[in-house]
Structures are given as structure tokens and as C-alpha cells.
Amino acid sequence: MKRPANPTVNPVNAATAGQVTADPVKDQTATPLDGQIADPSLVDAQTATAAMHVDPAEGLSSDEAARRLAETGPNVLAGAPEIPKWRKFLAQFNDPLVYLLLGATAISLIAWLIERANNPAEAEKLPFDCIVIVLILIVNAILGYAQEAKAEQAVAALSRMAAAHATVLRDGRSVSIPTADVVSGDIVLLAEGDTVAADGRLLAAAALHVAEASLTGESVPVTKNVATLPAAKALADRTNMVFNGTSVTQGTGRFVVTATGMNTQVGKIAGMLAGQKEEPTPLQKEIAFVSKVLGLAVCAIAVLVLVLLAVVYGFNSTQDVIESLLLAVSLAVAAVPEGLAAILTVVLALGVQRMARHHAIVKKLSSVETLGSASVICSDKTGTLTRNEMTVQRVVTPSGEVALTGTGYETVGEMTDVDGSPLAADDVRRAEAARTLLIGAVANDGQLGAGQVDDRQADGGQTDGPLGGEQSGAGPAIIGDPTEVSLIVAARKAFGTEPGAGRTDPTSRYSRVAEIPFTSERKRMTVIAADRENGDRPVALAKGAPDVLLGYCDRIDVAGTVRPLTDADRSRILADVERLSGEAYRTLGSAYRPLGEDVGPVTDDVADVADAAGFADVADHPETTERHLIWAGMVGIIDPPRTEVRDAVAEAHAAGIRTVMITGDHPLTAARIAKDLGVIDESGRALTGDDLDHMTPQEFDEAVRGVSVYARVAPEHKMRIVDALQAQGQIVAMTGDGVNDAPAVKSADIGVAMGITGTEVTKESAKMILTDDNFATIVAAVREGRSIFDNIRKFLRYLLSSNVGEVLTVFGGVLLAGFLGISEPGADSVTVPLLATQLLWINLLTDAAPAMAMGVDPSTENVMSRGPRKLTDRVIDGRMWGDVIVIGVLMAAVTLIGMDLYLPGGLLTDDSAMGVTHADQIVMARTMGFTILVFAQLFNALAARSATQSAFRGMFANRWLWGAIALSVALQLVVIYVPVLNTAFGTTPLDPHQWLECLGLAALVLVGSELYKMVLRAVERRR
Incomplete structure (x- = not known):
């Protein structure tokens, strides 16, 4: 759209628009008073320009603008400081489990260095323990860093929200400058389609409408004027102000900049984000807790064992100390699931990828589990629960009321009765509704269709109507006020004007020749159009607020017959207006009058000249044109809810998740949409921001517990609601798209931003983007999050029970060494039952692939049929710890029994071992224990898929798990039969009968697990 070089106010609106011409301000060198006008909406335009030291007719000089820019800085929002990549990478090591492993690595390295110095024969032996642990930690860090870097690239930077350029007055000329260069005191020119570059006080406004949904939540564009407000009002009601980041949908204007950058309303909201501390997710808290428990347990066991060794054997040499430290290292390696962090990262990353395929981008991996734990979803209304597309749904005519199907800007729909039944072709309401919509489509400045250009000329040149041929094949892109566009869409539906339908556009019969524009004071718009089907006879077509427009009507068109408008007619129409308003519809009336007709004793002066050019100055005399109008009907318009949301709300409710609507829109509209979606029932109520402000803390807390709809709220209210819900123990997901949603989105446990309509500030604040x-999609993400959480519990049960089994094997081997015969030949000190390298291999072999496979395990039950997990519920609860200990004890028992079979002097000494050297017996026993423990954990992988369900139910549902088991078996065979690995891991080849013993003992873990589950199921049935 072409921009006027210097937008001015239409002469007819000069009085009401209030274009200001202040005396030139001679001293532009004074410091700009940015922010010193406490509330610019309360001072007149001339005072505002004087305070900002600017001549509204000339604007700032280039030198003064440069000085102010250098003094105050660019007009941009301050983004979060950039974190260096090296710090992001090192942050991946910030984990208690990692600290524990690094400590074990340090001890192992020191012991290796001492042993190497004391034993030259070991000089060539590499510190395998240290190398493998460090490699695992590095791979895990790379995985986490890569995934988070990828997510960061998927979201836009915070500074991209501002408009790229703005048109300002500089040195008396209008120039286009980067938005960042706008300074306080600049005179900014506005035209349709512009994004407002800063906050400012309006100096002029001609039919100016500004969409402020991103800031205030108001779904309908606000009509702006320059009148000084009598008292301070909320942002949504400051009609003489414009705000950074909002957009012009109609008209022109100019304003003086009163605030830039972080001093704007958007900047203040962005500043609130800096004070929001990001809390760790429930999963992060739980893993940290588990890490601390494991760390303390390992330290306690290590100290206990060291004390035991000192008392029983004594430390007679440095070698004794080294061996004791190596035992502590073995315990640490056995207790710590080295791959837990990496497995958790991979499983969450796979979940993130699945969510991305379903239109949800998760910025931080740990946020996935939080979604699955959500107990409350706080959602904005406009654009989230609704389509953010104004839609005509009702048409009330003199003969009755009809409904119009279809939603949004797609021109697909038809007229029906209000109960949904079809209308007869000859139903008089059909013709009346079509006429009502036709008037609204012609008296209209909106445009529908991509690439459409407004080619109306300032001299009143003719143009096709808004339904004209150029846009008939375009998509649903809109230009102008969404309410006006909704009338165009409705007219297309009424007349069946579909793209490619080959029908004549009904508005093509009219050519607009003059216009009396809409203003907030007039609350109506009238056009004069030539009716081509009636010899270019002029006709006045008007639309506006029904109660206002009705005052200019003295006749009514009923079934094609025009008769006088009676008091009964007026009462009925006003009652319909009140009824529709109560149902949250925005109402617009339609009226018309053929000009030049005989309307009674009053002469129709406006139509004395038949030539279209005679109407050039009609806008100067609205009182002459807008009289004796004929009432045609009115429409009810609403931003409809998304059709799929009701089912999603119902599914969330069934899953025990409460949906709360928090919007800046009107309470009636909010309540109506909430009832339509099932958020509240018919008895539900909506609270406003004013209601919340007048509540005591106790009343506020009680309201948050029971009320699910909040309207006309400010960003501070949204944050208070979210904080109150969190204080009540709820895990809160907060959705939003506007700047006003950003603080609450960041404060929530899981912030969800809209990817299409969402502002960049909100996307930056959110943990997930739709x-x-x-x-x-949010509910689908919750379902996915719950499945991921279930799988996390599965592999945690598996990993912890396996590692407890390893710890108890080492600890039990030390305590029972005398009974089992575990000792080195001729040594006075104890010998560890399994080497640290063997324990590390077990963790690598059985923790990695099987646990990852369990992370993508198919859901074994309907995850949305149970309530959400409480904030106080632990990921690893008492029941799981019971499972872990039972399986761990069983695993350690079968491992030690298998070793005892091959040790002389043990409880179950194998006679076949007689004649074999003691050193070989130790190697064989360790190989048996090593192999039994590997296979016991693989059997445990099958058992751990459910806490109570039999492993044989759906045993083959997860092909990845079976693939992981096969891989682990193959790698174990390599370690057993490859000579070089025999040396590295202290193993020896096994005979077939020894394999049978290993498998038989390991299988007892699965048998024992099944018996344990049977007991648990029996106990549950008795409850």
C-alpha cells in the first residue's frame, strides 16, 4: 500500500480528530523528557509535544535526533546476555553424578600412577577405567549441547519483534529510518499496515484502528483518537496512545514518541522477565535427589568398607592403601549409572523429535517431562483457544434470525436456521440476510485475498467492491479491520461467491463514489455508491453500532416492503442487540436509502445532482446524507473457538488436568467461549482484573482454587495467578502469544508460546513453541510427556536395580570373602570380587542400549486415564525403591553363588576346579560372576518394563529392546572369547556347561521378579 508522504486528517474529521499544530519549539537542544510525563494520555497533545521539545509540524532536526540517540541508546529491547558456547558446553558437566564419576576417576588415576611407579611391569598398562569414564562423560556433554543448540536455532532472537523501519518527520520532511533509530520526541507517521515503532501520544488520527491483542489481549482493534483522557485508565482503554509492537489495521495518524526501548510498555514487560528465576523441572530435581542419595550411599559404603578392611586386615603398606582405594573406586563405578545422564538426554531428545513431528518444538529437553506432569493448563483465549479470526455467525433481520456456518476467513459456509436445520430456498429471511450482509460488504474498507491492492483514488474514482473479481481467487489473507473482513467473508457465503464459481459478484453492481468514514465518535460508516443495475442511481449504504444507526432510521424493509419503523420495531431490535451482546457477539447494524427518492415533506437535497461528481463533498454533510435510512438488519460477530479445542479440553479434564482461561478480552466474551469449550459449565463465572485487585490475599487464593476464567487482566494478574497455582502445589503450563503473556509464560513450570501468532518476546520466554x-497440540504434548515419563521410570527402575545389584555384589563379596574364598593367592588383603573395568563394562553394555530402548517403549496403558502426578510425588517413590532393592539383592545373590561354584574353600565349591591354580580359579570365578551379572541385568530389562504387569505380556512389543539385548549378548561374547580383551578385562573363555549355569542363575532374576509382581497384584486386588 502506498504511504501518503505526510498523512493528514480528513477535513470532515478535523474537529474530532484533533490535529495539533503547536508553536515551533525553538530550543531542541534540551534533554528529552522521556519518561517524565507520568501518563501522556492525561495531557493534551500540545503539552506532550512541548514536554518532548519538538515542533509537531517540523519534527526533530537530524542533529538533535542524533544527539538524543547517542544519549538514550537505540530503540530496541534488551535481550538476555549471550552465553559463550564454551560455558554452555561446560554446563553439561554440572551434575552430581558427573562429580561422583570424576572423583572416582581421579582416585583411579592416582592409584594407577602409584602402582605404575611401584611396579615397572605395569608401566605399559593403560588406565582403562579413567579413559572409558571420561569418554562417556564427553559423549554425553556433546549430545546435550548439540540438542540445546539445535533448539536455540529454532527460535527467533528477542530483538526481532520491533518493526524494521518507521516513517518520521525530520527537518520538516517525512523520512524512513530504522526503528532502532527512533528517539523520544520523534513525530512518527502511521498508515494502514504499519507496526508502531515506540510508545507515543497521538497528535492526529483519521479513522485510526490499532490491533493491540499482542499487548492487551483485546481481540478487536481499538479505535484511536486524540482526546485527552479525564482519568488514568488501563492500557486497553488508553485510546489516545499507541504502543510499541502493535499494528495499524485501518486509517492514518501521527504521534509524538514518549518512550523508546525498554521504557515502552513492551520493554517494561520484557524487563519483568529478567526478574523471573528459572526453576529446575521436577525431573531435574528428582535426578539431582537420586544423585545425592547415590553419592551419599556410595561414600557411606566406601567408608564402611575401608574401616572394615582396616580393622580386619589392617593397612600394612602403601599397596594396601592403593588396593583399598581401588575397592572404593569399584564401589563408585558399581553404584553410579554412568550412562544415566546420556540415556536421559537421548530419551528426551527422541521425545522432542516426536513432538516436533506433531507441531511442538521443545527448547529444553527437561521440559518434556514437566508437560507430562502438568496439572493445570493456563491458556490465553485469542488465537489459542479461538481462531483469532472474526466470524459472522448470526444475522437478525426484520423477519427473523438465521445462522451462518463456517469459521474464520475461509469462504465456506451456508445459511441455516438457528437450530441448524436448512433454510428453504424461498425463505424470506434468506433474502433479507443476504441484503444485510451485502450492505456491510460494500460499506467496507477491508480486503480479503493475498496480493490484493486497494486502488481507490483520492478523487473518488470508481473501484470494484470488496468482493470484486481480483480477489476472488486469492487465499484468506486479510487487510484492514478483521471485523470488516468478516462481513466480506459472510457476504461470499451468502451469495455463493466461491473462487472459480463463475458467478457474478453481487457487489459489482455498486461503484463507490463517496464515503463518510467511521470514527469512534460517530460509530458508523456510510458510503454513497452508484447502483449500476438501476441506471447508476445513487444509494447510501451504512453500517455501524445498531443502537446508534437505529437513531437515523425511520423506515424498515420487511420482505421487500418498506414501511415506517414503529416503536415496537425499535424495542424488538434493541432487545435483539442486548441478547446478542449477552451471548458475547459484537453487533453491527445495516441500513440503506436510495438517494433522490421522495421521503415526505423534507426535500432530499443531497440527491439533487444525479451526476456522481455531485457527491464529492458529501462527507462534509453527514447530517444531510445519513437521514431517513431504511433498517435492513444486523449481524452478530465473534472470534469463534477452534473446533478441535473442545475435545482437547475434554481429554485434559478426563486426565485430571484443569484448563484455565486468562485473557485481556471482555468478560462476557471470555465466559461465552469458555462455556462453548467446556472450560466452565453454565454456572461458571469470570473474574476481571479489577475484581482481583480488590481481593484480600486469602480471597485471591480461594478464587484461584475455583475460578477458571479471568478477563480484562494485566500481565501482573497473570503472573499472580500462575504463582498462586504453583504455591498450591500445581504444576502449571501457561500458554500465550502476546507480549502481555510473556512474564507468566516464563514464570510457569512449562511455558508454551504460539509459533504463528506469538510474539518473539513470548517465544524467547517459553520452554515450548507450538x-x-x-x-x-498442547494436550497431545501432555500425552507424549506422560508416556516419556513412564518410560523414564522404566529405565530408572532398570538402571538403579542393576546398579544396586552391582554394589551389593562388590559389598557382599568383601564381607563374605572368607566364606566364598575370594582372595588372591598368598595375599593377606581382600580381593575385590569383580574388577572396576568389568563393572564399567557391565554398565556400558547393559545400561546404554537396553535403557535407551526402554525410553521408546510403547505405552502399556492409557496414560490419559489417570490423574496428573502431584508435585510432592517422587519420580522414584518408595514402591520403586522396594523394587530396586528386591531385584538388586536377588541379582547380587545369583552372581555370588555363581562365583562361589568356582572358588575352593567356598560354600558351594565345584570339584571340577580341583587341580586348577588359585589364580586361574579367581579369573574363572570373576568371569562367571561377570557373565551372570550381565545376563541377570538383561533379564531385568524385560522385567522392569512394568512395576506390576507380567514381563510376558507384550514381551515382543518393543523390537528395539530385543535388538539391544542381542547387541549386548554379542559384545559380551567378544569380551569372553577375544584374547586381547581377556587380558584387558581379566576374563577367560567359558565352556558350554558353564554358559548353561550362567543363563540358569541369571534367569532366576526374571523368575523372582514375576513372583514379586504376583504378590503386588494380589495386594492391590485386596485394597
Whole structure:
């Protein structure tokens, strides 16, 4: 759209628009008073420009603008400081488990260095323990860093929200400058389609409408004027102000900049984000807790063992100390699931990828589990629960009321009765509704269709109507006020004007020749159009607020017959207006009058000249044109809810998740949408921000517990609601798209931003972004999050029970060494039952692939049929710890029994071992224990898929798990039969009968697990 070089106010609106011409301000060198006008909406325009030291007719000089820019800085929002890549990478090591492993590595390295110095024969032996642990930690860090870097690239930078350029007055000329260069005191020119570059006080406004949904949540564009407000009002009601980041949908204007950058309303909200401390997710808290428990347990066991060794054997040499430290290292290696962090990262990353395929981008991996734990979803209304597309749903005519199907800007729909039944072709309401919509489509400045250009000329040149041929094949892109566009869409539905339908556009019969524009004071718009089907006879077509427009009507068109408008007619129409308003519809009336007709004793002066040019100055005399109008009907318009959201809300409710609507829109509208979606029932109520402000803390807390709809709220209210819910123990997901949502989105446990309509500030604040702006996607993400959480519990049960089994094997081997015969030949000190390298191999072999496979295990039950997990519930609860200990004890028992079979002097000494050297017996026993423990953990992988369900139910549902088991078996065979690995891991080849013993003992873990589950199921049935 072409921009006027210097937008001015239409002469007819000069009085009401209030274009200001202040005396030139001679001293532009004074410091700009940015922010010193406490509330610019309360001072007149001339005072505002004087305070900002600027001549509104000339603007700032270039030198003064440069000085102010250098003094105050660029007009941009301050983004979060950039974190160096090296710090992001090192942050991946910030984990208690990692610290524990690094400590074990340090001890192992020191012991290796001492042993190497004291034993030259060991000089060539590498510190395998240290090398493998460090490699695992590095791989895990790379995985986490890569995934988070990828997510960061998927979201836009915070500074991209501002408009790229703005048109300002500089040195008396209008120039286009980067938005970042706008300074306080600049005179900014506005035209349709512009994004407002800063906060400012309006100096002029001609039919100016600004969409402020991103800031205030108001779904309908706000009509702006320059009148000084009598008292301080909320942002949504400051009609003489414009705000950074909002957009012009109609009209022109100019304003003086009163605030830039972080001093704007958007900047203040962005500043609130800096004070929001990001809390760790429930999963992060739980893993940290488990890490601390493991660390303390390992330290306690290590100290206990060291004390035991000192008392029983004594430390007679440095070698004794080294061996004791190596035993402590073995315990640490056995207790710590080295791959837990990496497995958790991979499993969450796989979940993130699945969510991305379903239109949800998760910025931080740990946020996935939080979604699955959500107990409350706080959602904005406009664009999230609704389509953010104004839609005509009702048409009330003199003969009755009809409904219009279809939603949004797609021109697909038809007229029906209000109960949904079809209308007869000759139903008089059909013709009346079509006429009502036609008037609204012609008296209209909106445009529908991509690439459409407004080619109306300032001299009143003719143009096709808004339904004209150029846009009939375009998509649903809109230009102008969404309410006006909704009338165009409705007219297409009424007349069946579909793209490619080959029908004549009904508005093509009219050519607009003059216009009396809409203003907030007039609350109506009238156009004069030539009716081509009636010899270019002029006709006045008007639309506006029904109660206002009705005052200019003295006749009514009923079934094609025009008769006088009676008091009964007026009462009925006003009652319909009140009824529709109560149902949250925005109402617009339609009226018309053929000009030049005989309307009674009053002469129709406006139509004395038949030539279209005679109407050039009609806008100067609205009182002459807008009289004796004929009432045609009115429409009810609403931003409809998304069709799929109701089912999503119902599914969330069934899953025990409460949906709360928090919006800046009108309470009636909010309550109506909430009832339609099932958020509240018919008895539910909506609270406003004013209601919340007048509550005591106790009343506020009680309201948050029971009320699910909040309207006309400010960003501070949203944050208070979220904080109150969290204080009540709820895990809160907060969705939003506007700047006003950003603080609450960041404060929530899981912030969800809209990817299409969401502002960059909100996307930056959120932990998850919906690429389809669909509330139903949130519920789908919750379902996915719950499945991921279940799988995390599965592999945690598996990993912890396996590692407890390893710890108890080492600890039990030390305590029972005398009974089992575990000792080195001729040594006075104890010998560890399994080497640290063997324990590390077991963890690598059985923790990695099987645990990852369990992370993608198919859901074994309907995860949305149970309530959400409470904030006080632990990921690893008492029951799971019971499972872990039972399986761990069983695993250690079968491992030590298998070793005892091959040790002389043990409880179950194998006679076949007689005649074999003691050193070989130790190697064989360790190989048996090593192999039994590997296979016991693989059997445990099958058992750990459910806490109570039999492993044989759906045993082959997860092919990845069986692949991981096969891989682990193959690698264990390599360690057993490859000579070089025999040396590295202290193993020896096994005979077939020894394999049978290993498998038989290991299988007892699965048998024992099944018996344990049977007991648990029996106990549950008795409850």
C-alpha cells in the first residue's frame, strides 16, 4: 500500500480528530523528557509535544535526533546476555553424578600412577577405567549441547519483534529510518499496515484502528483518537496512545514518541522477565535427589568398607592403601549409572523429535517431562483457544434470525436456521440476510485475498467492491479491520461467491463514489455508491453500532416492503442487540436509502445532482446524507473457538488436568467461549482484573482454587495467578502469544508460546513453541510427556536395580570373602570380587542400549486415564525403591553363588576346579560372576518394563529392546572369547556347561521378579 508522504486528517474529521499544530519549539537542544510525563494520555497533545521539545509540524532536526540517540541508546529491547558456547558446553558437566564419576576417576588415576611407579611391569598398562569414564562423560556433554543448540536455532532472537523501519518527520520532511533509530520526541507517521515503532501520544488520527491483542489481549482493534483522557485508565482503554509492537489495521495518524526501548510498555514487560528465576523441572530435581542419595550411599559404603578392611586386615603398606582405594573406586563405578545422564538426554531428545513431528518444538529437553506432569493448563483465549479470526455467525433481520456456518476467513459456509436445520430456498429471511450482509460488504474498507491492492483514488474514482473479481481467487489473507473482513467473508457465503464459481459478484453492481468514514465518535460508516443495475442511481449504504444507526432510521424493509419503523420495531431490535451482546457477539447494524427518492415533506437535497461528481463533498454533510435510512438488519460477530479445542479440553479434564482461561478480552466474551469449550459449565463465572485487585490475599487464593476464567487482566494478574497455582502445589503450563503473556509464560513450570501468532518476546520466554498455534497440540504434548515419563521410570527402575545389584555384589563379596574364598593367592588383603573395568563394562553394555530402548517403549496403558502426578510425588517413590532393592539383592545373590561354584574353600565349591591354580580359579570365578551379572541385568530389562504387569505380556512389543539385548549378548561374547580383551578385562573363555549355569542363575532374576509382581497384584486386588 502506498504511504501518503505526510498523512493528514480528513477535513470532515478535523474537529474530532484533533490535529495539533503547536508553536515551533525553538530550543531542541534540551534533554528529552522521556519518561517524565507520568501518563501522556492525561495531557493534551500540545503539552506532550512541548514536554518532548519538538515542533509537531517540523519534527526533530537530524542533529538533535542524533544527539538524543547517542544519549538514550537505540530503540530496541534488551535481550538476555549471550552465553559463550564454551560455558554452555561446560554446563553439561554440572551434575552430581558427573562429580561422583570424576572423583572416582581421579582416585583411579592416582592409584594407577602409584602402582605404575611401584611396579615397572605395569608401566605399559593403560588406565582403562579413567579413559572409558571420561569418554562417556564427553559423549554425553556433546549430545546435550548439540540438542540445546539445535533448539536455540529454532527460535527467533528477542530483538526481532520491533518493526524494521518507521516513517518520521525530520527537518520538516517525512523520512524512513530504522526503528532502532527512533528517539523520544520523534513525530512518527502511521498508515494502514504499519507496526508502531515506540510508545507515543497521538497528535492526529483519521479513522485510526490499532490491533493491540499482542499487548492487551483485546481481540478487536481499538479505535484511536486524540482526546485527552479525564482519568488514568488501563492500557486497553488508553485510546489516545499507541504502543510499541502493535499494528495499524485501518486509517492514518501521527504521534509524538514518549518512550523508546525498554521504557515502552513492551520493554517494561520484557524487563519483568529478567526478574523471573528459572526453576529446575521436577525431573531435574528428582535426578539431582537420586544423585545425592547415590553419592551419599556410595561414600557411606566406601567408608564402611575401608574401616572394615582396616580393622580386619589392617593397612600394612602403601599397596594396601592403593588396593583399598581401588575397592572404593569399584564401589563408585558399581553404584553410579554412568550412562544415566546420556540415556536421559537421548530419551528426551527422541521425545522432542516426536513432538516436533506433531507441531511442538521443545527448547529444553527437561521440559518434556514437566508437560507430562502438568496439572493445570493456563491458556490465553485469542488465537489459542479461538481462531483469532472474526466470524459472522448470526444475522437478525426484520423477519427473523438465521445462522451462518463456517469459521474464520475461509469462504465456506451456508445459511441455516438457528437450530441448524436448512433454510428453504424461498425463505424470506434468506433474502433479507443476504441484503444485510451485502450492505456491510460494500460499506467496507477491508480486503480479503493475498496480493490484493486497494486502488481507490483520492478523487473518488470508481473501484470494484470488496468482493470484486481480483480477489476472488486469492487465499484468506486479510487487510484492514478483521471485523470488516468478516462481513466480506459472510457476504461470499451468502451469495455463493466461491473462487472459480463463475458467478457474478453481487457487489459489482455498486461503484463507490463517496464515503463518510467511521470514527469512534460517530460509530458508523456510510458510503454513497452508484447502483449500476438501476441506471447508476445513487444509494447510501451504512453500517455501524445498531443502537446508534437505529437513531437515523425511520423506515424498515420487511420482505421487500418498506414501511415506517414503529416503536415496537425499535424495542424488538434493541432487545435483539442486548441478547446478542449477552451471548458475547459484537453487533453491527445495516441500513440503506436510495438517494433522490421522495421521503415526505423534507426535500432530499443531497440527491439533487444525479451526476456522481455531485457527491464529492458529501462527507462534509453527514447530517444531510445519513437521514431517513431504511433498517435492513444486523449481524452478530465473534472470534469463534477452534473446533478441535473442545475435545482437547475434554481429554485434559478426563486426565485430571484443569484448563484455565486468562485473557485481556471482555468478560462476557471470555465466559461465552469458555462455556462453548467446556472450560466452565453454565454456572461458571469470570473474574476481571479489577475484581482481583480488590481481593484480600486469602480471597485471591480461594478464587484461584475455583475460578477458571479471568478477563480484562494485566500481565501482573497473570503472573499472580500462575504463582498462586504453583504455591498450591500445581504444576502449571501457561500458554500465550502476546507480549502481555510473556512474564507468566516464563514464570510457569512449562511455558508454551504460539509459533504463528506469538510474539518473539513470548517465544524467547517459553520452554515450548507450538508451530500450529493449536491448543489441541498442547494436550497431545501432555500425552507424549506422560508416556516419556513412564518410560523414564522404566529405565530408572532398570538402571538403579542393576546398579544396586552391582554394589551389593562388590559389598557382599568383601564381607563374605572368607566364606566364598575370594582372595588372591598368598595375599593377606581382600580381593575385590569383580574388577572396576568389568563393572564399567557391565554398565556400558547393559545400561546404554537396553535403557535407551526402554525410553521408546510403547505405552502399556492409557496414560490419559489417570490423574496428573502431584508435585510432592517422587519420580522414584518408595514402591520403586522396594523394587530396586528386591531385584538388586536377588541379582547380587545369583552372581555370588555363581562365583562361589568356582572358588575352593567356598560354600558351594565345584570339584571340577580341583587341580586348577588359585589364580586361574579367581579369573574363572570373576568371569562367571561377570557373565551372570550381565545376563541377570538383561533379564531385568524385560522385567522392569512394568512395576506390576507380567514381563510376558507384550514381551515382543518393543523390537528395539530385543535388538539391544542381542547387541549386548554379542559384545559380551567378544569380551569372553577375544584374547586381547581377556587380558584387558581379566576374563577367560567359558565352556558350554558353564554358559548353561550362567543363563540358569541369571534367569532366576526374571523368575523372582514375576513372583514379586504376583504378590503386588494380589495386594492391590485386596485394597
